[in-house]
Amino acid sequence: MKLETTTKQQIVRNAFLSLFIYVLPIALMFLTFYITGQRPWEKKNAKKENVRSITTKNTANNGSND
Amino acid sequence: MEATIEFFKKIVDNLNGFGFPFLVFFIGVLEFSFGLYKGKWPKNERWVDIACFTLPRLIIQPAIAYYSLHFLPYIFGDFKNVFSWVPFFWGFAIIAVADDLTQYWYHRLHHQIPWLWRFHRTHHSASYMGMAMASRQNAIYTLFFSQIYLTAALVYLGLGIPAIAVRIIKSTITTLAHSSIPWDKPFYKYKILHPIAWVLERFISTPATHHAHHAATTDDGVGYYKGNFGNMFFLWDIIFGTALISRQYPKAYGISHYEGDSWYSQLLWPLFKSNVEGSELAADGPVVRVDIDKHQLAATAASGYKNPPVLTPELTVVQSSYSNN
Numbered sequence: 001m002k003l004e005t006t007t008k009q010q011i012v013r014n015a016f017l018s019l020f021i022y023v024l025p026i027a028l029m030f031l032t033f034y035i036t037g038q039r040p041w042e043k044k045n046a047k048k049e050n051v052r053s054i055t056t057k058n059t060a061n062n063g064s065n066d
Numbered sequence: 067m068e069a070t071i072e073f074f075k076k077i078v079d080n081l082n083g084f085g086f087p088f089l090v091f092f093i094g095v096l097e098f099s100f101g102l103y104k105g106k107w108p109k110n111e112r113w114v115d116i117a118c119f120t121l122p123r124l125i126i127q128p129a130i131a132y133y134s135l136h137f138l139p140y141i142f143g144d145f146k147n148v149f150s151w152v153p154f155f156w157g158f159a160i161i162a163v164a165d166d167l168t169q170y171w172y173h174r175l176h177h178q179i180p181w182l183w184r185f186h187r188t189h190h191s192a193s194y195m196g197m198a199m200a201s202r203q204n205a206i207y208t209l210f211f212s213q214i215y216l217t218a219a220l221v222y223l224g225l226g227i228p229a230i231a232v233r234i235i236k237s238t239i240t241t242l243a244h245s246s247i248p249w250d251k252p253f254y255k256y257k258i259l260h261p262i263a264w265v266l267e268r269f270i271s272t273p274a275t276h277h278a279h280h281a282a283t284t285d286d287g288v289g290y291y292k293g294n295f296g297n298m299f300f301l302w303d304i305i306f307g308t309a310l311i312s313r314q315y316p317k318a319y320g321i322s323h324y325e326g327d328s329w330y331s332q333l334l335w336p337l338f339k340s341n342v343e344g345s346e347l348a349a350d351g352p353v354v355r356v357d358i359d360k361h362q363l364a365a366t367a368a369s370g371y372k373n374p375p376v377l378t379p380e381l382t383v384v385q386s387s388y389s390n391n
Contacts, residue, residue: 002180003178003179003180007178010306010307011174011175011178014306015171017305017306018167018171021163021167021305022163022164022167024163025156025159025160025163026160028156028159029152029153029156029159029160032156040151040152040153041151043151044150044151
């Protein structure tokens, strides 16, 4: 049994629309960041920097708790 | 503060691990207590349901564990948690769309592409709705459940907490949509609730819309196995024109020509074939078998599947069953 042509066409049409729907929440998120001026990824990077300065082996016991 | 967040994280993690089986068990007990199966749980079907609920977990869980612990680190390497900065709300929206739209397509293609139908047939062969059949799937269908792998990848990239929240909500909606408890009925009965019903039935899967998808008949104004593919969101069916909303429940469920294939063939086809002659799961069976007439179907339901009507030219062919989910 073969796939009907009308079904095939509907699948292709809907698949293209789906690509747009997949991207939609990501696009809306960045649009919100753009409007509100938020940059949450910078916050994360700053946090990372802080953690790095704490864990570097620059203490008297060379970063070990032993 | 961090200890409190950790505490709630643990609760969510536990709900994620034990929540679904508990929900299924709890609703299942309610269904049996109220006699909702009406004696329609034959021995063969009982074995299919139990085998499909238990055995795939032994294959699927290790497969997902391997994929998450070995494959994803190999592919994405340093990108672990790279998107952990994404706010919860947006993470939730991204995962909800990615997971559920992918499942919509996976499900829809198994109905619309003939050679895929037999991998999904097991989920539709039950002549009843409820917790007993909610997990009834062919193991290969479950193993390649595409959205599981997509969601696991998004979790690896840092969307773990939103993914768990989506999973809890999704499991609840899909479980209740399969339930034989028509929780949506009051929304159609009382006029004051009609506006809520209008939104609800277009947005998420309800027993009425999902039961229509499991109907033994189609195009009769109630049953519609050619559509209503949505799992958590029904919105996809509305957008893609595959929806039917009738606010009614079908009289008969399942596949019109079903004759009780063995549990192992339903769980592991094509590795094991059915010995029911003419079955879609039999070694020499058709890829897709035509439906029998709905009037004959009523007679079949009355006599049980051991005495199916013989498919003869004078029987009206209603639909090709591969659209039957």
